[in-house]
Amino acid sequence: MSAEPLDFNKLDAFAVDVLAGLGAPKQKSIPCHHLYDARGNELFEAIIEQPEYYLSRTEIGILEAHAADIVAGMPPGSVLVEFGSGSSWKTEILLDAVVRLAAYVPIDVSASALAGARHRLAARFPGLRVEPLLSDFRHPLQLPAEVATLPRTGFFPGSTIGNFSPDEAKKLLGSMANVLGTGSRLIIGVDLLKSPKIMVPAYDDAAGFGAIFIRNLLMRANRELGADFDPDAFYHEARFNEVENRIEVHLVSKRAQIAHVLGRSFAFQPGETIHMQNSYKHTVKGFQALTREAGWTPHRVWTDNAGLFSVHELIN
C-alpha cells in the first residue's frame, strides 16, 4: 500500500490521533476519549451494570447517603455546573436534595445526551432552569453570562478524573477552577487505590463488556476511517501498574499482522499492544495534594464503608 502524503489539516481529530498513536516509535496508543462514540456509550452503560464494576454503584451510594450534606455547601440561588454530564443520572440525586437552585448547566459534547437529559429533568423537576452547554470540558469554555455571577458548584462524578495522568488532571482541575471562578466549589468523584483483585476485574468483567467496549474502537476505525483491523486478532487485557497506580487497558496482538488505516500500514508483532486507557487510582490524601497543586483547597470528603470510592468537596 503506497504512503501518499496525507493533509493532516483535512483529517478529523479521531483520524489524526489514530495515525499518530499507531505510528508512535515505541508504545502504540489511542487516546481513550475516542472510545465514546454512540456504540461506545451504549457499551459503557452496560459496563456500569456489571457486578465487577463497583465504581458507579458505590459512588451513587455515597451521593445518596450524603446528598443533604453535600448540597449544604450550596447557598440558595446557586448554579450547578456538570462537566461531561452525559445522561445526568447522578445529578438527580443532588437535584433532589438541593434547595432553590438557580440553574443547572450540563456540559457535554453530545447534543442528543443534552437534549435527553433536559427533557427528563424538565418532567422530574418542573421549574428547574437548565442551560445546556454543547462543549468539550477538556477545552477552554465560558459559562453563560446569566449564571456567571451566581454562586457556582461544579460536579464531576464517575472518577473520569482517573482517566487523566496526574499532570493532565492538575491542568484540568486548574481550568475548572478558572471556569467556575473564585469562591466556587467542586464536587468530584474519585476511585480509590485498593487491591488489584478488586480493581482489575472492574475492567475485565466476566460477561466481556469491558473487552467489547475497548475492541469497539478498532471497529470504529474500520467504519469511519476505512481501516482493516481484524478485532478478533487482538485480545483485551487489563493490568495494574503499581508504579503509576493505574489500571492500564491494552489490546494485545495475537499474531504478527499488518493493519491499514487511511493508506498507512501499521505492523504488529505477536504480543505487541495498543495502550487504550489508563484509570489512575488515588488515596484520599494523594488526591487532596494533587488538587492543592491545581489551586483548590480540599474541604470535606465522603467515602463508602469499604473505602472503595471517594467524593471530594474542593473550594476555590
Ligand code: AVI
Ligand atoms: C469513564 N471512566 C471513569 C471509566 C473508568 O473506570 O476508567 C472508563 C472505563 N473503561 C473501561 N471500563 C471503564
